[in-house]
């Protein structure tokens with residue numbers, strides 16, 4: 452049973468206007484255009500009218516997912532529930548006027564779409580650049596279909612090739628020093644993530660934990676599932692930002708405006724044309 456009532460459904464905000472059957476979109480370039488194309492393609496291919504419970508991930512690519520879902524129209528979205536992976540995606544859902552649910556009310560999700568910091572050739576991912584990996588993993592595991600989206604900078608063969616800041620590891624606050632010591636003993640170079648300019652001291656997650664970022668040698672990164680299991684067994688570790696054997700497909704926006712998609716079975720479609728100005732299915 453849902454615990455959160457959907458808002459009265461008016462017309463959710465979209466920054467696109469329709470003209471002559473086409474969307475008039477804000478012009479974007481480079482990485483932003485690539486993120487939008489990947490997000491739109493993932494929604495068009497995986498969020499169908501029969502999908503009623505949708506997981507919304509975190510990061511800077513996911514707002515384009517919500518934008519495309521809104522473009523599907525109020526008629527279909529009125530009958531859906533949207534489940535966030537953290538504060539940011541909750542705000543996205545609410546501001547778009549979409550019905551907000553929670554994973555404790557909807558432990559079975561039809562489709563979750565989320566960003567990634569890096570994706571290897573087997574669709575294993577590094578996630579948690581925005582410190583959301585715990586809730587993101589719960590929503591990924593709860594979904595019948597988990598899809599990742601990213602721009603061309605995240606498409607790699609071995610994790611760690613492109614995302615050099617390391618594996619994000621969420622830890623209980625009091626355990627961070629002991630976990631860091633153990634990560635060092637297994638060959639990592641851990642650093643406690645700081646809050647940045649707007650906050651003195653460490654980054655604190657939506658679950659009130661700390662985050663350690665730890666690069667590891669390539670010999671360990673080549674086997675991300677094994678590495679993840681070893682880290683997860685350390686007392687004090689809450690979740691590891693390695694998502695292994697979970698994604699069914701990954702969509703990457705390319706610099707030339709095309710899309711590359713990779714699938715869990717090993718199929719890869721390189722450089723496909725995708726028209727972001729085409730209106731999506733409207734129910």
Ligand SMILES: O=C[C@H](O)[C@H](O)[C@H](O)COP(=O)(O)O
Nearest residue numbers: 510511512566579580581583
């Ligand atoms: O914790 C954050 C998430 O794992 C994000 O999905 C990831 O960092 C990718 O974010 P972006 O879309 O901004 O590259």
